[in-house]
Amino acid sequence: MADRDGFIWYDGKLVPWRDATTHVLTHSLHYGLSVFEGVRAYKTDEGTAIFRLKEHTRRLFNSAHIYQIPMPYDQATIEAAQCEVVRANNLESCYLRPLVFFGAEKLGISPKGAKVHVAIAAWPWGAYLGEEALAQGIRVKVSSFARQHVNVTMPRAKVATTYANSIIANAEALQDGYDEALLLDTEGFVAEGAGENVFIVRDGVLCEPEIASALTGITRSTIHALAADLGIPVRTSRLTRDDIYIADEAFFTGTAAEVTPIREVDNRKIGNGRRGPITERLQKAFFDVVQGRDPKHKDWLTKI
Numbered sequence: 001m002a003d004r005d006g007f008i009w010y011d012g013k014l015v016p017w018r019d020a021t022t023h024v025l026t027h028s029l030h031y032g033l034s035v036f037e038g039v040r041a042y043k044t045d046e047g048t049a050i051f052r053l054k055e056h057t058r059r060l061f062n063s064a065h066i067y068q069i070p071m072p073y074d075q076a077t078i079e080a081a082q083c084e085v086v087r088a089n090n091l092e093s094c095y096l097r098p099l100v101f102f103g104a105e106k107l108g109i110s111p112k113g114a115k116v117h118v119a120i121a122a123w124p125w126g127a128y129l130g131e132e133a134l135a136q137g138i139r140v141k142v143s144s145f146a147r148q149h150v151n152v153t154m155p156r157a158k159v160a161t162t163y164a165n166s167i168i169a170n171a172e173a174l175q176d177g178y179d180e181a182l183l184l185d186t187e188g189f190v191a192e193g194a195g196e197n198v199f200i201v202r203d204g205v206l207c208e209p210e211i212a213s214a215l216t217g218i219t220r221s222t223i224h225a226l227a228a229d230l231g232i233p234v235r236t237s238r239l240t241r242d243d244i245y246i247a248d249e250a251f252f253t254g255t256a257a258e259v260t261p262i263r264e265v266d267n268r269k270i271g272n273g274r275r276g277p278i279t280e281r282l283q284k285a286f287f288d289v290v291q292g293r294d295p296k297h298k299d300w301l302t303k304i
């Protein structure tokens, strides 16, 4: 990722990609406290547009607020910077990664005295779990690792420390021949994927787990709105792993994962073991929105 042409927005200005570096004694590198976002820009008939830019930027600021990281810029500046970095790299569609971190000015648990840096990179990133997965669905394993308790990492924050948990859960799933991990919370109820929220369909109703220990996904809230548009009822409740096993359909949502059907969990076929009809309707509605074909949700698109 480090050796490529292009530009990265770094502490207020565009710098050549290879020059966007930091010292090995960077505080966030040692202690894991940085906050970040995953955002996508899509090609539309009216040009490239960033999907739900305001919501993602607000969540970035919320994450910093929760972890008492003083932001050196305001939201408008960071929103404009995301548009600028897409333009500067001449990207028609891409994935953006805003990152806020403590620098190398000091080490020790307290970051007090370390400078807060902000970087925003953008690069082309296709289907997160593979193009085929979007149609065929993926195989998922319930992780032996639990999602952190809500008083361990703050679930409303997209904070780097959450992702050591995601990394070992995802690694375990891949090593065991699956495509992604599904994590339960500390009480054993379904939380979310390693990098996604999860939905199931049961008797025509779209069901999701209570969001408590999971990230409040923006794609998740998009699916809620699209389900309402399509007249699909939505129910939020505690879900057990075997609720997933006996579901008619299941899918992951996320900025990177978009809407990825789940065909199997723990070697149990979900429904007919393929992308279900309601999943397909929601997936199509999602791509219509992000690619600018749905006039009802144009407000979610920010032209760059």
Ligand SMILES: Cc1[nH+]cc(COP(=O)(O)O)c(CN[C@@H](CCC(=O)O)C(=O)O)c1O
Pocket (backbone or CB within 6 Å): 037, 038, 039, 166, 192, 193, 194, 195, 196, 197, 214, 215, 216, 217, 218, 219, 220, 253, 254, 255, 256, 257
């Ligand atoms: C743990 C987790 N839960 C839910 C979501 C879905 O949130 P949203 O993107 O707002 O719908 C994501 C996004 N995962 C990001 C990280 C992917 C990566 O590998 O890095 C993403 O999808 O960009 C998570 O990381």
